[in-house]
Amino acid sequence: MRPLEKENNRKQKLITDEEMDKQREYSELVKTVLETRYHKKPLAFIHTYGCQGNVADSERIQGILEDLGYGFTDEVEKADLILYNTCAIREHAEDRIYGNVGAVKKLKRENPNLIIALCGCMMQQKRVSDKIIKSYPFVDLIFGTHVVHRLPEMLYRVLCTGKRVVENSDSDGVIAEDIPVRRDSSFKGWLPIMYGCNNFCTYCIVPYVRGRERSRSVENIMKEARELVASGCKDITLLGQNVNSYGKDLGEDVNFAKLLRMINDIDGDFIIRFMTSHPKDCTRELLDTMAECDKVAKHLHLPFQSGNNRVLSEMNRRYTREQYLELVRYAREVMPDLSMTSDVIVGFPGETYDEFKDTLSLIEEVKFTSLYTFIFSPRPGTKAYEMPDPVSREEKGRRFKELTDAQERIAAERTAKMKDKVYRVLCEGYARPGILNGRTQGNVMIEFPEKSGVDMTGEFCTVKVTEPLTWIVRGELIV
Numbered sequence: 001m002r003p004l005e006k007e008n009n010r011k012q013k014l015i016t017d018e019e020m021d022k023q024r025e026y027s028e029l030v031k032t033v034l035e036t037r038y039h040k041k042p043l044a045f046i047h048t049y050g051c052q053g054n055v056a057d058s059e060r061i062q063g064i065l066e067d068l069g070y071g072f073t074d075e076v077e078k079a080d081l082i083l084y085n086t087c088a089i090r091e092h093a094e095d096r097i098y099g100n101v102g103a104v105k106k107l108k109r110e111n112p113n114l115i116i117a118l119c120g121c122m123m124q125q126k127r128v129s130d131k132i133i134k135s136y137p138f139v140d141l142i143f144g145t146h147v148v149h150r151l152p153e154m155l156y157r158v159l160c161t162g163k164r165v166v167e168n169s170d171s172d173g174v175i176a177e178d179i180p181v182r183r184d185s186s187f188k189g190w191l192p193i194m195y196g197c198n199n200f201c202t203y204c205i206v207p208y209v210r211g212r213e214r215s216r217s218v219e220n221i222m223k224e225a226r227e228l229v230a231s232g233c234k235d236i237t238l239l240g241q242n243v244n245s246y247g248k249d250l251g252e253d254v255n256f257a258k259l260l261r262m263i264n265d266i267d268g269d270f271i272i273r274f275m276t277s278h279p280k281d282c283t284r285e286l287l288d289t290m291a292e293c294d295k296v297a298k299h300l301h302l303p304f305q306s307g308n309n310r311v312l313s314e315m316n317r318r319y320t321r322e323q324y325l326e327l328v329r330y331a332r333e334v335m336p337d338l339s340m341t342s343d344v345i346v347g348f349p350g351e352t353y354d355e356f357k358d359t360l361s362l363i364e365e366v367k368f369t370s371l372y373t374f375i376f377s378p379r380p381g382t383k384a385y386e387m388p389d390p391v392s393r394e395e396k397g398r399r400f401k402e403l404t405d406a407q408e409r410i411a412a413e414r415t416a417k418m419k420d421k422v423y424r425v426l427c428e429g430y431a432r433p434g435i436l437n438g439r440t441q442g443n444v445m446i447e448f449p450e451k452s453g454v455d456m457t458g459e460f461c462t463v464k465v466t467e468p469l470t471w472i473v474r475g476e477l478i479v
């Protein structure tokens with residue numbers, strides 16, 4: 001595609017100013033309706049499942065609700081609006097949501113003015129919304145991932161008609177800017193740089209529920225990054241399903257490595273993280289940039305999914321074990337202290353025990369700091385859902401345990417090497433009374449006693465490791 005065509009395609013995805021103005025008009029209408037309906041500040045309870053992309057969406061939903069006059073509560077019984085932002089990545093995630101929605105039915109009976117809303121990836125699937133419509137008639141609002149910016153309008157329709165509103169049509173996806181954001185943390189910020197996914201890994205539902213890859217403009221990302229830094233944010237995580245393909249749709253001379261450099265050049269004391277990187281698009285340029293940029297955490301989350309080439313090919317991952325290991329080798333050559341984490345799937349359809357052993361040998365070779373391990377969960381609509389899957393649940397469970405046992409040993413060996421070393425840590429809060437916690441750049445959790453009762457939350461601290469455990473380490477505050 002030529003640059004101009006790309007630019008035109010992108011413009012079609014950008015939500016127009018007129019549409020956003022329309023939503024602002026709906027906001028004014030909703031405010032009036034809420035005042036007469038509740039005679040007090042209505043409270044919203046929001047629960048978010050799934051990945052940081054969903055968390056970032058929820059922060060925008062909260063921003064819209066705050067703008068409409070809502071306050072927030074952690075107690076579901078006190079809420080006038082209950083919203084679950086859902087995840088469809090594994091069956092277990094979906095089951096939990098059905099359970100929770102069932103449980104709030106009685107609250108609706110006690111408070112007929114209560115609004116129950118479901119949104120997010122699960123709701124983007126027709127199979128799911130049909131089931132909710134049929135079996136959960138007390139749910140007032142269902143919306144998918146492409147219409148978050150239209151929340152004022154959807155809420156207005158619920159409030160005025162009392163009828164259920166469902167908005168989850170298929171879409172390649174949009175980019176909506178200028179949505180207010182209400183962040184959960186003042187010192188850790190999520191910054192979406194792109195949305196959607198083009199990769200269609202055969203096990204994965206994300207491309208079906210999040211649309212095609214689309215990048216936010218450099219200008220809008222930089223604006224948000226500068227605002228985050230100016231507001232005191234110390235840890236910015238750039239988000240995308242595959243941040244390494246950032247910019248490919250922009251038709252400009254920009255890519256993820258260049259974007260990283262630009263954010264690194266913003267004045268201030270802060271750390272830059274990013275997730276997720278896809279190995280097929282992870283370039284030497286990116287690894288060199290990470291090494292050269294002082295603010296970029298020396299931590300790389302690079303999911304490998306399987307250590308076996310046949311399985312990788314069946315998964316449509318489009319890299320080999322050898323290519324993955326070469327990336328790791330180069331990354332460690334340019335960043336000797338690099339901490340690596342990854343995602344792995346055990347029990348992909350047809351994976352034999354020998355093939356699984358290639359995954360084991362890969363983790364022995366790389367020695368990840370930590371691993372997110374999953375048993376394959378068939379997702380209706382994906383290719384892998386149709387694949388013959390002869391290995392029993394029990395056998396998959398045994399392999400899963402073998403993998404997690406091996407990783408536990410590797411993690412313990414790695415943390416043991418941290419003893420007596422000194423780390424700069426962003427304090428995130430209290431683990432328990434008197435004990436603070438934070439993360440090293442490499443994403444290892446570190447716990448340390450406070451000094452003279454001073455709460456260091458949101459500050460950088462220098463901490464010496466005194467007692468390495470398996471997944472976390474304990475230490476003492478030096479400064």
Ligand code: SAH
Pocket residue numbers: 089090203204205206240241242276277278303305343344345374375376377378379
């Ligand atoms: N875009 C990211 C991953 C997002 S999903 C990437 O490509 O790296 C997070 C993780 O969930 C995946 O890396 C994968 O390990 C896991 N996952 C996705 N679909 C799954 C499924 N159907 N069953 C089990 N695990 C799955």
Ligand code: SF4
Pocket residue numbers: 197198199200201204205206207241242278
């Ligand atoms: Fe899913 Fe693959 Fe896209 Fe990641 S890259 S979101 S695993 S399809």
Ligand code: F3S
Pocket residue numbers: 049050051052053054086087088089121122205206209210
């Ligand atoms: Fe789940 Fe959707 Fe994220 S399926 S993992 S919330 S993109």
